[in-house]
Amino acid sequence: METHEFKNVEPFGLMIDLTTGQMPGATNHLVRRASDMKGHYADAAALDRLIAAGDPVHYEVFEYPVPEQDGHLMYCISKLLPGLVGEEFWMTKGHYHSVAETAEIYLCLQGKGYMIMKLNDGRCDAQPMERGRMIYVPPHWAHRSINTGSEPLVSFCVYPAHAGHNYGDIVTEGFPQRVFRRNGREVIA
Numbered sequence: 001m002e003t004h005e006f007k008n009v010e011p012f013g014l015m016i017d018l019t020t021g022q023m024p025g026a027t028n029h030l031v032r033r034a035s036d037m038k039g040h041y042a043d044a045a046a047l048d049r050l051i052a053a054g055d056p057v058h059y060e061v062f063e064y065p066v067p068e069q070d071g072h073l074m075y076c077i078s079k080l081l082p083g084l085v086g087e088e089f090w091m092t093k094g095h096y097h098s099v100a101e102t103a104e105i106y107l108c109l110q111g112k113g114y115m116i117m118k119l120n121d122g123r124c125d126a127q128p129m130e131r132g133r134m135i136y137v138p139p140h141w142a143h144r145s146i147n148t149g150s151e152p153l154v155s156f157c158v159y160p161a162h163a164g165h166n167y168g169d170i171v172t173e174g175f176p177q178r179v180f181r182r183n184g185r186e187v188i189a
């Protein structure tokens, strides 16, 4: 019979730079480049041009992980760089949590943008992100961050360690709202 053994860790603390999000000692480093974003932007040709022009890093996630078990809290720094794909601001892929009944807290440390959230009944919400603003992503809501500024959009994220990531319908359906720069202005459409 399979037994479920709870793994614990010793108490610990670490320093986080509250502007850059730099977290020395982070052992997991996820990097997503423009080429990892195929299917996500409205202007696919503009994304192809960006990939051909050097395939820049889009965003990075730094983690110092804890066991991925119910009872622990995972935390990380999400750093989304500024840029445009055609008229659309750079963004993360976005995801649901695999364990849907899990929430997440984002505390924005630097930059500006939006957290776009959607529920599978069609509801959508766009919460502004700026330094010092906390966003609560409730259970069941898919979430994507979008950088509308000129510096990195950096957030400290905390969520149940067993939540997992489900990219599910995000590539096929996307989110009901996108954020563009048109005639020098930010437009949510």
Ligand code: F6R
Pocket (backbone or CB within 6 Å): 061, 076, 077, 078, 092, 093, 094, 095, 104, 143, 144, 145, 157, 159, 165
């Ligand atoms: C974790 C979480 C963030 C994102 C990160 C990258 O649950 O929401 O750490 O994972 O901002 O975004 P995705 O995972 O959508 O590529």
Ligand code: ZN
Pocket (backbone or CB within 6 Å): 095, 096, 097, 104, 143, 159
């Ligand atoms: Zn999440």
